[in-house]
Amino acid sequence: MPRAALLAQSSALISRFRSLAPISETDINFLMSSLGPVERYPNGTELLREGEVIPGPRYILDGWALRTRYLSDGRRQIFGFVLPGEAYGLCERERPLALTSLITCTAVALCDASALRPACLGLDPDFPQITRAHQRATALDEAYLLHQIIRIGRQTAYERLVHLFLELNSRCHAAGLSDGSTFEMPLTQEVLADCLGLSIVHVNRTLQTLRREQLIEQRSPIVTIRDKEKLMMIAEYSDPQVAVSRWGN
Amino acid sequence: MPRAALLAQSSALISRFRSLAPISETDINFLMSSLGPVERYPNGTELLREGEVIPGPRYILDGWALRTRYLSDGRRQIFGFVLPGEAYGLCERERPLALTSLITCTAVALCDASALRPACLGLDPDFPQITRAHQRATALDEAYLLHQIIRIGRQTAYERLVHLFLELNSRCHAAGLSDGSTFEMPLTQEVLADCLGLSIVHVNRTLQTLRREQLIEQRSPIVTIRDKEKLMMIAEYSDPQVAVSRWGN
DNA sequence: CGGGCCGTTGAAAGCCGTCAACGCATGTGG
DNA sequence: CCACATGCGTTGACGGCTTTCAACGGCCCG
Numbered sequence: 001m002p003r004a005a006l007l008a009q010s011s012a013l014i015s016r017f018r019s020l021a022p023i024s025e026t027d028i029n030f031l032m033s034s035l036g037p038v039e040r041y042p043n044g045t046e047l048l049r050e051g052e053v054i055p056g057p058r059y060i061l062d063g064w065a066l067r068t069r070y071l072s073d074g075r076r077q078i079f080g081f082v083l084p085g086e087a088y089g090l091c092e093r094e095r096p097l098a099l100t101s102l103i104t105c106t107a108v109a110l111c112d113a114s115a116l117r118p119a120c121l122g123l124d125p126d127f128p129q130i131t132r133a134h135q136r137a138t139a140l141d142e143a144y145l146l147h148q149i150i151r152i153g154r155q156t157a158y159e160r161l162v163h164l165f166l167e168l169n170s171r172c173h174a175a176g177l178s179d180g181s182t183f184e185m186p187l188t189q190e191v192l193a194d195c196l197g198l199s200i201v202h203v204n205r206t207l208q209t210l211r212r213e214q215l216i217e218q219r220s221p222i223v224t225i226r227d228k229e230k231l232m233m234i235a236e237y238s239d240p241q242v243a244v245s246r247w248g249n
Numbered sequence: 250m251p252r253a254a255l256l257a258q259s260s261a262l263i264s265r266f267r268s269l270a271p272i273s274e275t276d277i278n279f280l281m282s283s284l285g286p287v288e289r290y291p292n293g294t295e296l297l298r299e300g301e302v303i304p305g306p307r308y309i310l311d312g313w314a315l316r317t318r319y320l321s322d323g324r325r326q327i328f329g330f331v332l333p334g335e336a337y338g339l340c341e342r343e344r345p346l347a348l349t350s351l352i353t354c355t356a357v358a359l360c361d362a363s364a365l366r367p368a369c370l371g372l373d374p375d376f377p378q379i380t381r382a383h384q385r386a387t388a389l390d391e392a393y394l395l396h397q398i399i400r401i402g403r404q405t406a407y408e409r410l411v412h413l414f415l416e417l418n419s420r421c422h423a424a425g426l427s428d429g430s431t432f433e434m435p436l437t438q439e440v441l442a443d444c445l446g447l448s449i450v451h452v453n454r455t456l457q458t459l460r461r462e463q464l465i466e467q468r469s470p471i472v473t474i475r476d477k478e479k480l481m482m483i484a485e486y487s488d489p490q491v492a493v494s495r496w497g498n
Numbered sequence: 499c500g501g502g503c504c505g506t507t508g509a510a511a512g513c514c515g516t517c518a519a520c521g522c523a524t525g526t527g528g
Numbered sequence: 529c530c531a532c533a534t535g536c537g538t539t540g541a542c543g544g545c546t547t548t549c550a551a552c553g554g555c556c557c558g
Contacts, residue, residue, distance in 0.1 A: 051492065069399065071485055077402045079395055092341070092371070093384040097492065099392055122341070135342040143348055145394050146328055150318065153326045153401045153446035157546075188504065197402035199547050204506060236320055243300065243346065406514075437536065448515050453538060505554085512547075521538080528531085 009038055009061050009109060015176035016085030019241065020133035027129050030119070035059070036112030041104055048089065048102035056114040057090035063108030064186055067100040068194075078195040080144050081168070085175035087113065087137060090120060106186045136244045143240035152197040155235070157206045160196045163235035165216060169225055170239050181225040258287055258310050258358060264425035265334030268490065269382035276378050279368070284308070285361030290353055297338065297351035305363040306339035312357030313435055316349040317443075327444040329393050330417070334424040336362065336386060339369060355435045385493045392489035401446040404484065406455045409445045412484035414465060418474055419488050430474040 007014075010032065017023050017031070038061060041047070047065055048054060060082050067079040079100055082088050088102060090113070118124040120134035147167055151160040168185055172178035187195075193203045210216045215231055217224040225231060232238075256263075259281065266272050266280070287310060290296070296314055297303060309331050316328040328349055331337050337351060339362070367373040369383035396416055400409040417434055421427035436444075442452045459465045464480055466473040474480060481487075 069395070071399075071403060075403045077399050079398055092387070093381075096388065099388065099395060099489075132342075138341070139345065139348065142391075142394075145391075145398070146318070146348060148398055149328055149394070149401065150320075150326050152398065154320060154324045154443075189506095190504080194403075200504095201506085201548080202546055205546095208506085240348075438538095439536080449536095450516080450538085451514055454514095457538085499558105501557090503554105503556085506552080508550090508552105510548085513544105514546090515544080516542085518541090519539085522536085524533105524535085526531105526533085528529100 007032065010035070012084035012175040012177060013059050013061055014085075016174050017130075017133050019174040020136045020244075021129040023129050023133065027127055030127060031116070031130070034113070034115040034119075036114070038109050038111050041108050041110070043104055043106055045104045045108065046101060047104060047108075047110075048098040048100070050098050050101045052098055053095050054089040054091065054098050056112060057087055057117060057120070058110045059087050059113050060084050061109040061111060063104060063106040063110075065102050065104045065108060066191065066195075067102055069100055076194040077197075078191060080141075080148055080195075081171075083168075083171050083175060084177060086171075087134075090117070090134070090138075092121060105191060139244050140240055143244070147240075148195075157196070157198050157202055158209065159235045160198070161192070161203070161206055161210060162215070162231050163237050164192070164196060165223060165225065166228070166231060166235060166237040166239075169223070170241055174241060181228060183223060184221050185223045186221045256281065259284070261333035261424040261426060262308050262310055263334075265423045266379075266382050268423040269385045269493075270378040272378050272382065276376055279376060280365070280379070283362070283364040283368075285363070287358050287360050290357045290359070292353055292355055294353045294357065295350060296353060296357075296359075297347040297349070299347050299350045301347055303338040303340065303345050303347050305361060306336055306366060306369070307359045308336050308362050309333050310358040310360060312353060312355040312359075314351050314353045314357060315440065315444075316351055318349055325443040326446070327440060329390075329397055329444075330420075332417075332420050332424060333426060335420075336383075339366070339383070339387075341370060354440060388493050389489055392493070396489075397444075406445070406447050406451055407458065408484045409447070410441070410452070410455055410459060411464070411480045412486050413441070413445060414472060414474065415477070415480060415484060415486040415488075418472070419490055423490060430477060432472060433470050434472045435470050 014023075014028060014031075047058070050069065062084050064084075065082040065088070067082070068076060069079070070076050082102065089098075116130070119127040119130040122131040144167065147163065151163050155163060165185075169178050169181065169183050172183035173180060177183055189203045189207070190200050192198075193200045196203070198206075207218065211218060214226055217226055263272075263277060263280075266276075296307070299318060311333050313333075314331040314337070316331070317325060318328070319325050331351065338347075365379070368376040368379040371380040393416065396412065400412050404412060414434075418427050418430065418432050421432035422429060426432055438452045438456070439449050441447075442449045445452070447455075456467065460467060463475055466475055
């Protein structure tokens with residue numbers, strides 16, 4: 001693929017890398033030359049299946065995916081999301097097994113990142129910023145899981161939705177997909193419910209409350225945070241990206 | 250410290266290592282010679298504080314600790330536990346910040362494992378089984394977080410307690426602290442509540458139901474799983490240690 | 499135009515939380 | 529030795545957040 005075309009499709013990836021570490025032009029060249037060809041999958045594609053071998057690390061260039069598990073009676077839990085610019089399947093060990101399934105919830109463009117593994121894992125001393133970015137991304141992945149536990153463990157439905165919206169806005173912002181308060185959220189109320197441990201009906205009613213109070217605005221998939229200060233108070237949201245960016249290392 | 254005394258205090262650690270990978274006598278000698286002196290802390294000690302630098306990797310030799318976070322109004326969420334034989338603060342990156350606080354909930358004996366870092370991270374090719382054990386332990390840590398999300402996201406109070414007891418029993422078993430169905434669980438009902446996203450009162454009543462149904466038995470800190478098959482069905486529990494042990498790596 | 503997906507609404511029920519009080523064991527100090 | 533305080537488990541009553549069930553409307557698409 002011509003470099004210009006790949007660059008155009010990788011803007012979320014590059015934006016996110018820049019948010020994680022001070023990446024140089026050399027780093028970006030290395031990054032671009034290491035990525036595999038762009039692959040495209042429709043909504044509903046199973047990118048990973050729980051318990052099966054992970055073929056290798058991938059970057060999502062566009063679209064969203066869900067880490068998910070079902071109980072036998074049909075209850076579903078969504079553990080978290082993989083957004084544009086974010087990686088999945090990148091693991092210290094070779095050929096690991098997936099701990100959860102990963103399903104696209106939009107059309108997705110992604111690319112292989114196997115050639116980047118050594119740099120990410122710090123085995124290649126030529127690209128310390130890529131190593132650093134990967135380490136921070138790993139820490140963020142854990143922070144998002146902890147967020148998820150706080151939300152469903154000790155917050156009300158109202159707080160859960162606010163907390164999640166703030167997190168998604170922040171992650172979209174890192175990918176250059178939010179201006180700080182408006183972003184595209186391609187999630188149905190059913191997905192929100194299965195993520196937040198609520199019923200669809202209750203998600204619906206709680207969203208209506210948030211809209212009525214003018215705290216958020218929602219038009220089809222576009223979400224706007226109207227009063228971020230107040231919302232951060234409500235949900236006691238503290239952004240892990242801020243914390244992680246202060247890491248010396 | 251004389252080797253025999255250290256060995257005696259490290260039995261949970263060694264037991265857990267053996268459950269993670271086929272450790273040789275050479276590995277154990279290396280392990281024992283790498284560990285720092287045993288340190289002892291009383292109940293309620295803060296081993297890590299959220300947002301502060303992690304001093305280095307440690308192994309818990311005896312006692313339990315809680316990963317925890319508070320909301321400003323006093324609500325507490327417990328993310329998970331660190332049990333005997335398990336590590337904390339072991340991270341790819343140097344001098345990372347703690348994502349959660351870690352508080353002992355019993356008297357605890359632990360030791361420094363900084364000298365083991367290279368072997369754990371695979372930087373020392375002489376001890377591949379230690380590397381493997383560490384990788385599996387890391388995967389288990391994530392699996393336990395996912396367990397936590399499943400429990401509080403999509404299970405009833407009844408299922409949550411069963412699921413947690415099965416997990417704790419399994420982890421104690423790896424440390425040689427359970428015969429497969431009986432183990433010591435030094436958690437108050439308040440801790441269980443803050444772990445499972447429930448109120449103390451409801452934990453109390455649900456435990457009574459489980460005891461009444463003879464599915465579990467409880468005497469002070471001793472818990473006995475009476476009908477593991479049935480309990481595993483109830484909570485849809487699948488043991489990650491079984492899954493992880495099948496990894497080829 | 500039928501069908502499916504998605505959002506919305508109303509009514510009823512239930513799981514679970516809150517509040518308050520009590521018993522019991524342990525420990526401490528007078 | 530007893531009074532008192534503290535931590536933990538237990539119980540009852542009450543209320544509410546949330547779920548379940550059911551139905552309807554809008555939209556897109558074959």
